[in-house]
Every structure is written in structure tokens, then in C-alpha cells.
Amino acid sequence: MVNSAAKLDSIFHALSDPTRRSILRAVSTRERTVGEIARPYRVSLAAVSKHLKVLESANLIHREKRGSFQVVRLNAQALKTAEEWLSYYEQFWNRRLDALQTYFEGEKK
Template sequence: MVELQTSRLDTVFHALGDSTRRRMLRDLAEGERTVSQLAEPFAISLAAASKHIKVLEHAGLLRRDVRGRTHVCRLDPGPLATAHQWLGIYERFWTERLDVLERLLREEDAKKSPPKKSPTTKGDDE
């Protein structure tokens, strides 16, 4: 199902590929922000911030409402769920591989360690 949405995933991962846009999404996770508020933490113009916002909009990661002259943005987490689902395939892959590695290392450690001797009591040697 996720593979059928390849172009959508490409768009989402492209949007997430930029640290400025990831920071904007992190800020939006805390609540609505204006374009000015999203641009504030960066040394970028409002025009540059607007370009980043358009990429996020195109990916479906944010919604922008125009209230008078103010553009208010809010997070739309839906596409992140799709990306998370896709990444989950690889999470399972690595979890399984690491579980096998852990088992092999434990087996190797068990072979190397000498068997534990039971404590002897005085007089057993006599």
C-alpha cells in the first residue's frame, strides 16, 4: 500500500530533506505560526521562508490559512504517518538483524566463559 504512494513519499522526503523545513515543522508541532514567526529563528527573508513553506504545503505537511493580511500555518501530520509507515519496514529489518547479532554474541560469550564450579565444602578433598 505504501509503495503505491511513491510520488507522495518522494515529495514528503524531499520536504524533510532540508533542516530549515524540519525546524519549521518542529515549531508547528507546538502550534500555529505565522510566516513571520516561522522565519524568525533563521537568517532568511520572508520570501525565502515562503518558498520553504510552499514546499511543505506541496508535500501536504502544513496548511496555510489567510486571515486578513496574515498567513497562519499549521501542521498537517498525515503525510508523516505515511513516511513513518514506510520507515517501519526498515525498522523491522534492522531489529531482526540486531536480534540475530545479539543471539550470536551471547552464544559466543557462553562458549568462551568457563563453566561455573560449585563451591566446595571443607573436607570434600580429603
């Protein structure tokens, strides 16, 4: 349980930053070099590297050295841990959405 909780904490910590979420979105479409990842951000390459380390420690990305480049790709399987945790709470927002739908259907009549 502790290992699972630590893994979940690491994932949510990594996802808590908008730059890291943006990086994940970018590498979800295709693998990219660190330079390609850094290009759209107004931060140093060192700052992007720190973000990548956080994502890597949460196992959300894989980095691989290819020649003089580091290539980064998404590890979507790691997101499954967060999805499984969140799926428990889905019942609560589904109930509210169902109630909202019932309300609007009643308003139409």
C-alpha cells in the same frame, strides 16, 4: 502506485532540508504565523516562503489566511505515508538492535 510514489517522493524531498524539518518541528507544537516561523532563521522572508511552499506541496502543512496574517499548522496525517514506508525497514534495524542487546547481555555474564 504512481500517485503514492509521487506523494512519498514529495514528502521525503520536503524532509530532506534541515530548515524545513525545523519549521515542521516549530509548527508541531502550535500553529504559527509566517513571521513567527521566519524569525529564528537568518534568511529572507521570501526564502522561508519557498520552504513553506515545498512543505505545503508535500501536504505536510496547511496555510490559512487570517486577516493580514498567514497561519501555518502541521498536517501530521501526511507523515503517516512516510511512517508506513519506513515501517517495512524497521524489521532490519530491530534485528540488529536485538543482536546488539544479546551481545551485551552475553558480555555481562
